[in-house]
Amino acid sequence: MTQSVIEILLKSKVGLDVNSINSGIITRAIAQRMADCGIPQIERYLQRLQESNQEWEALVEGVIVPETWFFRERESFNFLKRYVMSEWLSTQSQSVLRVLSIPCSTGEEPYSIAIALLEAGLAAANIHIDAVDISKNNLLAAQRGIYHNYSFRGNPPYFQECYFQPTEAGYQLCQQVRGMVDFIHGNLADPRCLVGVPPYDVVFCRNLLIYFDAATKKRTMGLLERLLTKDGLLFLGHAETGLFLNTRFIPVRHPRVFAYRKSRVQGSDRPATTKKPTLTQQRKLTTNKNPFLQPTQSKKQDVITKNTEKPSENSQANLLETSKTLANQGRLHEAAQLCNDYISQNPVSAEAYVLLGEVEQGMGNNEQAAQSFHKAIYLQPSCEEALTHLALLRENQGDLGSATLLWQRIRRLQKRR
Ligand SMILES: C[S@@+](CC[C@H](N)C(=O)[O-])C[C@H]1O[C@@H](n2cnc3c(N)ncnc32)[C@H](O)[C@@H]1O
The missing domain is CATH 1.25.40.10 (Tetratricopeptide repeat domain)
Known part of the structure; x- marks a missing residue:
């Protein structure tokens, strides 16, 4: 009963849908915190939680899923590089590319972004990366920039050699890349999160929405829309792409890239070319093959014409x-x-x-x-x-x-x- 009250608090304060994680995680986290605080009764622990912000943060540390690694879903980073080389550098080479990684966990994601952008040919001075997470422990680990083999899974051996220095504590990320990311403490379920922050050209919001309850998902999707520039790119986790299918975002159709762009059609739920086709009508469609130019971004809009000939x-x-x-x-x-x-x-x-x-x-x-x-x-x-x-x-x-x-x-x- 008291655990249910704590679960309701977790939902309202951090947006956690308790059904999205193994139920044992919350039970274990509460038991651990009660032991650490020397409080044997859960009712008294609930009282402590309600009185102490510090205790609240400690419990959140116990229920979050920090899983991440360098170049997770690698093709998204390759796509980002191609976007920079073929689109950004040709038109905005003097501007600063603003990127947000939220949630950034222990830093592997924003640092992978920094490396990908350097490899794409952008100068560090033309890159601004903000990285946000609710976990202060994760942010501290990110700032230290020391990693172990688990964070390198799937990456070729030269990657470590290029950007890391082996130390007794682990592999230390080079200063140049570490200096490119600003780490910020923030809670996406808090309506004050990132209020007043100017929009970003690229947003990575991966592997968090799956843990959110419906209301927090919806609010976060609204926030992401505001946080993205009109030509911006939004990267999601593989399991989260379906959430954006009926929105003003347009999926980037590229194998193993889980990204969306913003539709330019404002005040409408759909892009401009949605004249409803019927199954009996045969239609000729000229599609845009450039994955960086999705239908509504294309100068040539998709053309749908009637054709009554035999299929x-x-x-x-x-x-x-x-x-x-x-x-x-x-x-x-x-x-x-x-x-x-x-x-x-x-x-x-x-x-x-x-x-x-x-x-x-x-x-x-x-x-x-x-x-x-x-x-x-x-x-x-x-x-x-x-x-x-x-x-x-x-x-x-x-x-x-x-x-x-x-x-x-x-x-x-x-x-x-
Ligand atoms: C699975 S990791 C994802 C990290 C990275 N984006 C990736 O895909 O590899 C989830 C992160 O979400 C953070 N998190 C959980 N709830 C949050 C919230 N309400 N606001 C901000 N970050 C949150 C956790 O601290 C954790 O670091």
Whole structure:
């Protein structure tokens, strides 16, 4: 009973949805704090919590999930580099690129951003990175910049050699990179968080929304919209991309990149090109192939024209393109229907099954999504996109055994190339 009251407090003060984490974590954290404080009764501990901000912070340290590592979901960092080289440097080379990493945990994420930006050719003086987290312990660790092997998983050995110095305490990150990040204590569930801060060109908000209750998720999504410049890029965790599908954000369609851009259409829930297609109409669609220029950012808007001729091979392909466009616009049910239509005519298309899987996942139908990815892999055993989606999905479901096997398979494929 008293634990439920503490759980309600955790929800209202830090936005934590207790169902999003293993229930034992909260029980253990409370028991640990009671032992540390020498308070045997939970009712008295609750009283202490309500009286002491310091105790509150100590309990929060016990329930947060600090898991992070350098270049987590690496393709997002590659995409950031390409964005800087192909878009930012060509138009804004003299400006300062403002980046936010929230939550930054122990610093691996903002430091990976700093390294990626340096490698993309930006000068340190033209980079401003703010990194925010609720955990003061994490922020202190981030400022120290000393890391162990666990933080380097998946990174090539030269990475450590390039940017770190081995010390007795661990690998010390070089001063140049450490000096590029400002660490800030902040709580995203607090309405005062980042109030009055100017917008950022790039925001990383990864692997936190999944732990938030519905109201805090919604408020945070509103805050992220305000915090992003109109041309900005928002990176999310893999499991969080579905949250933004029916919003004014437009997904970046690039394999293994979980990012959104802001729609330029204000006051509308949808981008400009959402004339509703019907299944009986065949449509010709000219899509923009540049992943940095999503539909509403493109100078050439998508063109949808009616074509009443018999379905040809070409119009079949357009069906799939239209399905992709609808998925990008958040019209997931229509996208799934078109995709299934396409599959009934083209039952061996791995590409269509990958798209169907993405759409199913966006609708929260994880097992159906997994089935679609499996079908894509069956049809095309080297389909890296389907393998990656499935690996990330299994990882998020806690099925680490299956995920590991899939990652190994992906690595073998990459080596063979
Ligand atoms: C799983 S880590 C994610 C770190 C990094 N973004 C990544 O994806 O690797 C989650 C972080 O969220 C922080 N956190 C939890 N609740 C928060 C809140 N209400 N406001 C700000 N940070 C919070 C935790 O302290 C923890 O460091």
